[in-house]
Amino acid sequence: MYDIYRLSMPYTVVAEGIRKSFGGRVVLDGVDLALERGSVLGLLGPNGAGKTTLVRILATLVRPDGGHATIAGHDLAADPVGVRGAISLTGQYAAVDDVLTGRENLEMMAGLLHLPRRTRRDRVAELLAEFGLADAQDRRVGTYSGGMRRRLDLAASMIRRPELLFLDEPTTGLDPRSREQLWHTVRRLAEQDVTILLTTQYLEEADQLADTVAMLTGGQIVARGTPDELKSSLGAEIVRLRFPDVRAWRTALAAGGATRAGATADALIAEDADEQAHTIDIATDGSATRLRALLTAVAATGAATPRVSTHRPSLDDVFLSLIAAAHPAPPPRRAPEPVQ
Amino acid sequence: MSLAYAVTDSRIMITRCLRRSRRDPEAFFTALMLPIMLMLLFVYVFGGELKDSGSYVDYVVPGLIVLCAGFGAGTTAVALAADLAGGIVDRFRSMPIRASSILLGQVAASLTRNLLATALVIGVGLGIGWRPTTSVWRWVGAVAMIVLFILALSWLAAAVGLLAGGPEAANSFTFVLMFLPYVSTAFVPTRTMPAALRGFAENQPFTPIIETMRALWMGHTSTGASLGHEAWIAGVWGVGILALSWAGAAWLFRRRFAA
Ligand SMILES: Nc1ncnc2c1ncn2[C@@H]1O[C@H](COP(=O)(O)OP(=O)(O)O)[C@@H](O)[C@H]1O
Numbered sequence A: 001m002y003d004i005y006r007l008s009m010p011y012t013v014v015a016e017g018i019r020k021s022f023g024g025r026v027v028l029d030g031v032d033l034a035l036e037r038g039s040v041l042g043l044l045g046p047n048g049a050g051k052t053t054l055v056r057i058l059a060t061l062v063r064p065d066g067g068h069a070t071i072a073g074h075d076l077a078a079d080p081v082g083v084r085g086a087i088s089l090t091g092q093y094a095a096v097d098d099v100l101t102g103r104e105n106l107e108m109m110a111g112l113l114h115l116p117r118r119t120r121r122d123r124v125a126e127l128l129a130e131f132g133l134a135d136a137q138d139r140r141v142g143t144y145s146g147g148m149r150r151r152l153d154l155a156a157s158m159i160r161r162p163e164l165l166f167l168d169e170p171t172t173g174l175d176p177r178s179r180e181q182l183w184h185t186v187r188r189l190a191e192q193d194v195t196i197l198l199t200t201q202y203l204e205e206a207d208q209l210a211d212t213v214a215m216l217t218g219g220q221i222v223a224r225g226t227p228d229e230l231k232s233s234l235g236a237e238i239v240r241l242r243f244p245d246v247r248a249w250r251t252a253l254a255a256g257g258a259t260r261a262g263a264t265a266d267a268l269i270a271e272d273a274d275e276q277a278h279t280i281d282i283a284t285d286g287s288a289t290r291l292r293a294l295l296t297a298v299a300a301t302g303a304a305t306p307r308v309s310t311h312r313p314s315l316d317d318v319f320l321s322l323i324a325a326a327h328p329a330p331p332p333r334r335a336p337e338p339v340q
Numbered sequence B: 001m002s003l004a005y006a007v008t009d010s011r012i013m014i015t016r017c018l019r020r021s022r023r024d025p026e027a028f029f030t031a032l033m034l035p036i037m038l039m040l041l042f043v044y045v046f047g048g049e050l051k052d053s054g055s056y057v058d059y060v061v062p063g064l065i066v067l068c069a070g071f072g073a074g075t076t077a078v079a080l081a082a083d084l085a086g087g088i089v090d091r092f093r094s095m096p097i098r099a100s101s102i103l104l105g106q107v108a109a110s111l112t113r114n115l116l117a118t119a120l121v122i123g124v125g126l127g128i129g130w131r132p133t134t135s136v137w138r139w140v141g142a143v144a145m146i147v148l149f150i151l152a153l154s155w156l157a158a159a160v161g162l163l164a165g166g167p168e169a170a171n172s173f174t175f176v177l178m179f180l181p182y183v184s185t186a187f188v189p190t191r192t193m194p195a196a197l198r199g200f201a202e203n204q205p206f207t208p209i210i211e212t213m214r215a216l217w218m219g220h221t222s223t224g225a226s227l228g229h230e231a232w233i234a235g236v237w238g239v240g241i242l243a244l245s246w247a248g249a250a251w252l253f254r255r256r257f258a259a
């Protein structure tokens, strides 16, 4: 049965039309998601987009208001126990016991997973070494650093290799070095053929770890593809215009804004704009024709001449342009480092 | 097989809860010191004033057991509320285990802690001159009463822990349980109380439970009622609180984690 499933089902997760509201506020408004076996999906979305809610639904912790999902061949609604047997959850907040030592935590989880007593100790020792916690194994987790807690949390998720691993913002609040370490660990898990659903607010993280990226905003998946596909969906090159002062910046931005309403200067539609730096980013196909049209349009607005630079689109650019499209307000500036 | 797993899950949860209580030095110290300090305080400081006949320690042991059990139940409610507020319960729930073992672990740990506190009260009492019955059957009866009472309070604590928004809110439960024995026959007979308090004291559950233990150990109640009468009422209260709290906790748990 299991083997037939492994052979015949290329997808570890198939979710359709997942909906969830809290007190009348719609958080998930029909989310469709499919994860191929062995892939890493990066679920991107701003704070409050509903990433954690989606993870908790797929991990059987919250019942959705609508939609259905199959996880590792088990129906989410009909067979939650089967789903639990196939997943591991590393939540947004490290779910470990502060009062117990690292080793006691893992032994407890191993016991709850009914690992035979003989293999339990060995497996725990193996994980402690693998996750760099051997030296700290007999210290209470309350004394661990944020990075160590995260690694312990992840080790607990790997006691029995899950078919699907949820990582909800695994590096939020970590210092850059711990983040690098954790990325390294996640890559290793991905190599072991674990399917991973990773949520993050950091575009770089998705770029680094994910095969596929899905962007969640406004309660729906608004874009999905490999990081490269998403980047090229914006065009081949982002042209950055840096204006000498705010007035010129405003004039040019207003011209682009007018375009959205149907006016002519369509060369000036901003993907992103930064008032502090007086910059406007515009997606182009990279052709000279397009660049010439763009510069002509800037000249036509009468704004002071900007400096011009170009770069390949990053996931940031995609993300910001999608959010700008979903919320027709002034485009937000580059997202600040999230706090939490 | 599945029953064996359920037993394993609960055993692991109990171990975890007991470990946690052992490693909370403040709570552990309080739980140990409370029975000893209260015993010494009541017997040597207030006892001289309070006793009307015989040794006060003969009177006060059942009351102290109930008081300590109340304190212990408060600890349980706080521990469960703190667990629910943290992330670890989510991890447990995402694992293929019996969700009920999370509650069972807390309740069983509560029972263990409180029985230890009870043993301590009894030990200290015997050490300072308490001379209860030596009848084995009467002891069995008294211990059965204590176990029923502690079990009922532990499930009540579980329900309160689930109902409370967080550990601070759950803590006010400790206050209520620590207060109730003072308005019962725990420390003084009701006949010394003003009429209004007396009505409450005679009809609240702690009084028949205390009187049952008192009658079993010392041969007579402080209310003048017979052992049979007090034991019958105490049993109804004990079983009633246990059944309601158990059902309530189970319902609250399911409602909170409907999945
Ligand atoms: N249990 C809950 N009760 C009420 N509102 C909730 C609950 N869980 C999440 N929310 C709300 O749903 C929205 C999405 O939250 P969340 O899924 O945590 O987003 P993200 O993880 O993307 O930051 C937020 O506005 C949050 O306040």
Ligand SMILES: [Mg+2]
Pocket (backbone or CB within 6 Å): A051, A052, A053, A092, A168, A169
């Ligand atoms: Mg979140």
